[in-house]
Amino acid sequence: MNVLGAKIPLLAKEGLxxxxxHHPLSPPPSxxxxxxxxIVFEDVSKFYGEVLGVNRVNLSIPSGITSLxxxxxxxxxxxxxxxxxxxxxxxxxxxxxxxxxxxxxRLFRKxxxxxxxxxxxxxxxxxxxxxxxxxxxxxxxxxxxxxxxRAIERVNLVEAAHRQIAGYSKGMRQRIxxxxxxxxxxxxxxxxxxxxGLDPLIRAETIALFRSLAREGLHVIISSHVLHEVDAISxxxxxxxxxxxxxxxxxxxxxxxxxxxxxxILIRCNKPGDLAxxxxxxxxxxxxxxxxxxxxxxxxxxDADSFYLLLNRIAQSGIEIESVAPADDDVLSxxxxxxxxxxxxx
Amino acid sequence: MSLGRLPWALWRAQIMAILRLExxxxxxxxxxxxxxxxxxxxxxxxAAHSFIELKNGGRGDIGDDTHIFAAIFxxxxxxxxxxxGCVGIFxxxxxxxxxxxxxxxxxxxxxxxxxxxxxxxxxxLLAAAVIFGSSTLLQFAxxxxxxxxxxxxxxxxxxxxxxxxxxxxxxxxxxxxGYGSVFLAAxxxxxxxxxxxVVVLVWEAVNGYLPGLLQKMSVIFYLKSLCPVAIPEGIAExxxxxxxxxxxxxxxxxxxxxxxxxxxxxxxxALSSLQVRRMQIDYGAE
Numbered sequence: 001m002n003v004l005g006a007k008i009p010l011l012a013k014e015g016l017x018x019x020x021x022h023h024p025l026s027p028p029p030s031x032x033x034x035x036x037x038x039i040v041f042e043d044v045s046k047f048y049g050e051v052l053g054v055n056r057v058n059l060s061i062p063s064g065i066t067s068l069x070x071x072x073x074x075x076x077x078x079x080x081x082x083x084x085x086x087x088x089x090x091x092x093x094x095x096x097x098x099x100x101x102x103x104x105x106r107l108f109r110k111x112x113x114x115x116x117x118x119x120x121x122x123x124x125x126x127x128x129x130x131x132x133x134x135x136x137x138x139x140x141x142x143x144x145x146x147x148x149x150r151a152i153e154r155v156n157l158v159e160a161a162h163r164q165i166a167g168y169s170k171g172m173r174q175r176i177x178x179x180x181x182x183x184x185x186x187x188x189x190x191x192x193x194x195x196x197g198l199d200p201l202i203r204a205e206t207i208a209l210f211r212s213l214a215r216e217g218l219h220v221i222i223s224s225h226v227l228h229e230v231d232a233i234s235x236x237x238x239x240x241x242x243x244x245x246x247x248x249x250x251x252x253x254x255x256x257x258x259x260x261x262x263x264x265i266l267i268r269c270n271k272p273g274d275l276a277x278x279x280x281x282x283x284x285x286x287x288x289x290x291x292x293x294x295x296x297x298x299x300x301x302x303d304a305d306s307f308y309l310l311l312n313r314i315a316q317s318g319i320e321i322e323s324v325a326p327a328d329d330d331v332l333s334x335x336x337x338x339x340x341x342x343x344x345x346x
Numbered sequence: 347m348s349l350g351r352l353p354w355a356l357w358r359a360q361i362m363a364i365l366r367l368e369x370x371x372x373x374x375x376x377x378x379x380x381x382x383x384x385x386x387x388x389x390x391x392x393a394a395h396s397f398i399e400l401k402n403g404g405r406g407d408i409g410d411d412t413h414i415f416a417a418i419f420x421x422x423x424x425x426x427x428x429x430x431g432c433v434g435i436f437x438x439x440x441x442x443x444x445x446x447x448x449x450x451x452x453x454x455x456x457x458x459x460x461x462x463x464x465x466x467x468x469x470x471l472l473a474a475a476v477i478f479g480s481s482t483l484l485q486f487a488x489x490x491x492x493x494x495x496x497x498x499x500x501x502x503x504x505x506x507x508x509x510x511x512x513x514x515x516x517x518x519x520x521x522x523x524g525y526g527s528v529f530l531a532a533x534x535x536x537x538x539x540x541x542x543x544v545v546v547l548v549w550e551a552v553n554g555y556l557p558g559l560l561q562k563m564s565v566i567f568y569l570k571s572l573c574p575v576a577i578p579e580g581i582a583e584x585x586x587x588x589x590x591x592x593x594x595x596x597x598x599x600x601x602x603x604x605x606x607x608x609x610x611x612x613x614x615x616a617l618s619s620l621q622v623r624r625m626q627i628d629y630g631a632e
Contacts, residue, residue: 048628086453086627108456115454117629119447121367135363136455138356 036098038062039083039188039219044092046078052243053078057092059238059248061221065214067230068223069335070240076223077116079240080190083221084113096188097219109137112181116192118173120165126176127152127161130183137184151183152176156205170197178206188219195229207233231330241339251334252326261337262286262300264327265307270320272297278314279307298327357461364452364465365472371442372435372473381434384427385481388418392488399492408493408501412510415489416575419514423485424521424569425550428478432525433543435474437533439466440622447629460619467530467615474522482518486511506574513574520572524565524607527614534621558596568607571597 039061046053054075068076081087083094085101094100099107120129130151134144152161155175160168165176174197181189191210195203210233214220224230230237231251239247269275276288276297284303291298301307308324315321328334372378392415399406443449452462490498490507501507532542550566561567598606 081627084454086450088624088626104453105456105458105461108454113454115450117447117450121371121448121451122446123370132363132367133451133455135366136360136452136457138359138363140359 035060035095039097039221040093040095041079041082042093044082044089044094046082046087047090053087054082054240054243054245057245059245061219061238062236063214063217063219064235065210065220065222065233067234067237068221068240069225069230069237070339071225073242074225074240075243076225076240077192078243079238080113080115080192080221080223084111084190086113086115108186109184110186111188111190112184112186113190114174114177114181114192114194116196118170120173122166123164125162125164126157126168126172126179129165129176130180133180134183147183147185148179151179154182154209155179156202171199171202174198175202175206182213186218188221189213190221192223193225194222195224231332237334239335239338246338247334251330261328262302263304263307264333265299265301265304266291266296266323266325266327267299267311268296268322268324270322275314275319279310282306282310296322357458360457360461361465361468364457364462365469368439368466368469369472372469373476377438377442378434381431381477384431385477386484387427388423389481389484389488391418392485396488396490396492404492404494406492408490408497411489412575413577415485416573417577419482419485419517420570420573420577423478423482424517425547425566427481428474428518428521429525429547429550430543431478432470432474432522432529433532433539436467436470436526436529437539437543439470439530439533440625441533441539444629450627453625453627459622459625463530463615463619463622467526467618470530471522471526474526475519478518478522479515482514483511486514510574513572517569517572520604520607521565521569523611524569527611527618528565531614531618531621534618534625561596562598562606565607565610568598568603568610571603572600 039059041057041059044057045055057075057079068079070076078087082089083096083101085104085107088101096107097110099110101107121132124132127148131144131148134147135141137144139147152158155178157172157175157179160172165173168176174194178191178194181191194210195206198206210220210222214235222230222233234251236250237248238245267275272290272294276290276299279285279297279299279301280288282301284301284306286300286302288297288299290296299307304326311321311324440449443452457465490501493501498507502511528546529539529543532539532546536542550564553561553564553566556564597603
């Protein structure tokens with residue numbers, strides 16, 4: 001563990017050339033490492049004719065919230081469609097908690113998928129949409145009714161439940177799809193851009209719901225191209241670019257492995273000039289810049305662990321340190337370092 | 347796994363759930379309005395015929411009407427109305443959902459793809475059977491309603507009236523079954539269902555002139571064998587096209603005809619299931 005308490009990453013791959021090699025994501029303490037408890041991709045490729053969907057993907061995804069991150073067209077939805085059997089791999093093998101996506105009758109008892117498709121069977125109300133889906137499980141009427149009501153309540157759509165979906169707003173359609181995915185109480189929840197179209201209040205509620213589901217031990221797989229959003233949610237991330245997995249793991253760990261970009265650390269203190277002069281004497285320091293407001297220093301270092309040890313010593317020598325925070329170990333920075341600024345803002 | 351240990355109760359419940367969703371779509375779509383027109387056009391024709399006969403004193407001949415009914419049933423109702431009605435209903439069971447981008451709703455449920463195919467096929471069959479079966483019943487009523495009650499009673503209960511009605515209803519159901527299965531598969535196998543529809547239409551039309559074995563690989567061969575009244579030679583001889591359609595040199599026995607259609611239906615639905623198992627959700631490709 002480093003000074004901040006972040007786990008050392010199990011993986012970081014630098015650039016596309018490293019894609020395709022197998023590095024399991026770091027399993028959280030509650031999850032086991034066997035195939036029956038993980039979502040496993042083994043050398044999976046998917047081509048749509050001559051167009052690449054994803055190539056040579058190897059992943060083992062444990063429980064918790066895992067975000068698939070990348071710009072449009074990077075392969076996020078393809079990965080989700082592959083793990084749910086909506087599309088079949090050109091090559092490779094996939095299992096979800098030990099079940100092949102070729103067995104929908106088993107898979108979807110454990111998995112719920114909120115797709116990006118914004119179309120619904122015609123003429124249904126929100127309630128009928130969820131209720132009819134539950135009937136497809138073979139549930140008797142009272143069970144389907146109770147589960148549907150519970151799921152709709154969970155996504156906060158009770159008042160609109162008996163209105164036609166055709167009259168729903170984008171956010172309501174998003175939530176009713178989420179209710180459908182949740183309704184049968186799955187162990188794996190796959191959510192393709194689930195926060196699209198939600199207003200800030202509902203967005204916060206939905207993120208809280210994901211966190212609560214992850215705490216219950218679910219695998220929650222979320223795709224997003226909004227990087228700052230992912231930072232707030234994820235236990236681990238899979239960074240994708242042009243169909244390749246470019247990095248995976250806990251975001252702080254991935255950041256530490258990108259050695260050609262020095263770590264940026266922001267220190268708020270009462271004597272930024274003194275601090276800057278003391279830290280800059282170390283050979284692992286690259287830069288120490290006093291902030292424009294004069295209340296702190298932004299440092300760049302090649303050895304974060306040594307820097308934090310130094311900082312402890314400095315703190316004992318009379319400089320009051322208010323806060324220390326990494327300035328670039330968020331998903332956006334990591335994605336920019338690995339793929340390039342242009343891709344990350346697409 | 348033995349048949350007894352298969353989850354029949356679950357499959358039955360899932361098929362009922364599919365029927366619940368599908369029946370509404372099959373019966374009440376604006377896109378399907380023309381199917382009702384095709385199905386009930388003969389009813390209007392017979393109603394007009396009866397009205398005219400009534401105005402003329404109701405002196406029609408029940409034998410003539412029986413032959414006219416048989417001819418229209420075979421030339422129009424079976425070959426065009428039910429045929430194209432089944433194109434409209436069954437091709438859209440999967441293809442319509444792909445175009446509407448809603449097929450994933452089923453693919454995300456824990457339903458075996460084979461069960462989904464059977465459920466959807468049964469929903470199409472239910473819709474087709476109700477629409478065309480009720481049309482057959484109404485056609486029969488409209489055709490003979492102008493006769494006196496004595497004549498009707500004599501025809502229905504002492505002649506072959508009820509027997510013919512039952513046979514026509516049976517043929518209607520079997521036609522829905524046969525054409526339904528063919529167009530279910532066509533909707534899965536071909537991006538443009540018009541092409542297989544035309545090919546099957548021509549195949550069915552020239553069926554009488556094909557070698558014996560090929561004749562048996564069609565729906566109309568069995569249906570014609572089951573029709574209770576043969577087309578009068580006079581009608582066929584006056585028109586070369588009708589003669590081509592009407593010919594049925596070696597009809598199958600009723601048992602063989604029914605069995606043949608059932609085998610065809612099961613085989614084609616099984617083929618469709620294989621196709622649906624391989625199916626992927628790729629709406630962008632449509």
